[in-house]
Amino acid sequence: MRRLRIRGIVKNQPIKREQAEIRWGAGLFEIGAVARELGVAPSTLRTWERRYRLVVPHRGDHGQRLYDADQIVVLRRVLAQIRRGARAHAAHDVAGVPRPVRTSRVRLEPSSEAPSLARRAVDALLEEHENARFAFNLRLVASELVKNAVLYGSKREPIRIEIQLFRDWAELRVQNAGGRLSIKNLRARRPHGEHGLEIVDALADAWSIDTGPLGTKITVRLQVQPAATDPSTPTASFEA
Amino acid sequence: MTRDVRKAANEDWFRELNERLEQRAADRVRPNESFGIVCECAREECTERIAISLPDYEAVRTSPKAFVVVPGHADLTLERIVSSTDTYEVVEKFGEAGLVAETENPRDREKPTD
Numbered sequence: 001m002r003r004l005r006i007r008g009i010v011k012n013q014p015i016k017r018e019q020a021e022i023r024w025g026a027g028l029f030e031i032g033a034v035a036r037e038l039g040v041a042p043s044t045l046r047t048w049e050r051r052y053r054l055v056v057p058h059r060g061d062h063g064q065r066l067y068d069a070d071q072i073v074v075l076r077r078v079l080a081q082i083r084r085g086a087r088a089h090a091a092h093d094v095a096g097v098p099r100p101v102r103t104s105r106v107r108l109e110p111s112s113e114a115p116s117l118a119r120r121a122v123d124a125l126l127e128e129h130e131n132a133r134f135a136f137n138l139r140l141v142a143s144e145l146v147k148n149a150v151l152y153g154s155k156r157e158p159i160r161i162e163i164q165l166f167r168d169w170a171e172l173r174v175q176n177a178g179g180r181l182s183i184k185n186l187r188a189r190r191p192h193g194e195h196g197l198e199i200v201d202a203l204a205d206a207w208s209i210d211t212g213p214l215g216t217k218i219t220v221r222l223q224v225q226p227a228a229t230d231p232s233t234p235t236a237s238f239e240a
Numbered sequence: 241m242t243r244d245v246r247k248a249a250n251e252d253w254f255r256e257l258n259e260r261l262e263q264r265a266a267d268r269v270r271p272n273e274s275f276g277i278v279c280e281c282a283r284e285e286c287t288e289r290i291a292i293s294l295p296d297y298e299a300v301r302t303s304p305k306a307f308v309v310v311p312g313h314a315d316l317t318l319e320r321i322v323s324s325t326d327t328y329e330v331v332e333k334f335g336e337a338g339l340v341a342e343t344e345n346p347r348d349r350e351k352p353t354d
Binding site for chain 2 (some may be wrong): 116119132133136137139143150190195198199201202203
């Protein structure tokens with residue numbers, strides 16, 4: 001097989017295990033060490049930094065570039081894409097999309113039990129998350145959205161929940177079949193925010209609703225708030 | 241974390257949520273109209289709504305140990321009822337729960353530190 005050499009990287013080449021020698025938590029690494037570990041020229045890393053701004057290293061006392069472990073992980077992802085044949089800019093686009101630490105998908109029957117099952121699904125995903133307030137808020141948002149789905153969605157089709165946990169935030173999607181959900185009508189009928197979306201709006205960093213004749217999908221993003229204001233820190237637990 | 245601290249934490253997080261709900265309501269509700277808050281009781285699964293006017297809500301928030309709960313939701317091991325209406329009761333925390341409520345008062349965190 002003919003191999004293409006672009007900026008010092010051999011395409012279609014599997015990543016060697018021994019290249020993954022950079023130790024986690026060992027601090028910061030100079031560009032030469034990182035380039036050696038990744039099998040690229042230091043100039044390649046500098047060019048990527050200038051062109052794509054995806055990995056911008058820290059600077060040492062003398063202005064030298066220093067990479068942390070997370071940045072090296074992103075660079076590995078870029079290289080993996082290039083070795084699969086992607087162009088450098090496309091590889092950076094793909095590598096720059098954050099990946100969830102954990103994902104959970106659950107289907108719930110639209111019953112009165114569904115909100116508490118949604119809470120349990122959140123707990124199962126978070127395990128013993130260090131930030132109990134974040135867990136509390138995520139459980140609350142999940143149960144309110146599922147409550148909505150039970151009230152206003154199809155009484156036969158299941159409710160689908162997807163929760164993705166990232167390092168600093170979580171993304172929750174609740175989808176139900178049924179007719180279009182009208183926010184205006186909901187507000188008019190329940191002026192004191194009993195439809196749960198007020199809670200979602202108050203707690204979420206961002207949320208969106210996609211509603212149509214076939215159903216409704218609500219996506220919510222919740223940021224992990226600083227644990228300094230969390231009264232349970234550092235001994236958070238999930239008691240029943 | 242003790243069970244009491246856990247309960248107190250739940251109430252504090254509901255209070256934080258209500259502070260946000262109040263901020264949103266302040267833009268669209270007239271002073272004497274009521275807006276919706278969530279019951280600030282210790283039970284995490286309780287999300288019962290309470291209609292309260294902005295001045296009444298503000299009056300409760302003058303005390304960092306005061307919380308608004310649905311009638312019958314007060315946990316008398318953590319708090320005592322200090323006033324009540326048809327739709328809600330105002331409770332005041334004592335003991336460990338009172339300390340947590342004071343420490344975690346979101347209005348204290350908003351004050352400038354200089």
